[in-house]
Amino acid sequence: MTRYAASTEVTSARSRDENERTLIRYGADQFMYGWQDDAALVGFRMAGRQIKFVLPLPARNDRACTHHSRGTRTADAAAKEFDQAVRQRWRALALVIKAKLEAVESGIALFEDEFMANIVLPDGKSVGDWMRPQIAGAYRVGTMPAMLPMLPAPKGTAE
16 A cells, blocks of 8 residues: 555645644644654644644654665655655645544544544643553553542532
8 A cells, every 4th residue: 555645745834834724724722833853743722622743754864765675865865755755744644634623523523532642631741642551551461450449429419
């Protein structure tokens, strides 16, 4: 199977701008993006939740960028391959965000369900960051974590 947008000519900047416009159109009231080394971050606030996507980016010296089936790429060819890989990832992120928002808008899914792994918790980690080790542990030991004990409802509240 080929990678989505593997040969896109849409620049990364256009894809980032598209993400921002899409988020605004669907009701986001904050938006940010930044990058560092081999990852970019897109963050926004919508439906009272902070959301972040960490977009893995290739390193300039990744073998997939510097080599092909016949050997080493020239420096220019490696730079073009790197730029293409970055453009592809930004297009894929634009597709993911748009599809999730449209699923919510169309009533196919709930906002929290579509973006659950990307919701930012009070410590700055995402729900996915927090849950992945717990899921792995549950599969490793074959049991669910113990439930928290049920406390009695405060007096004067409905149970």
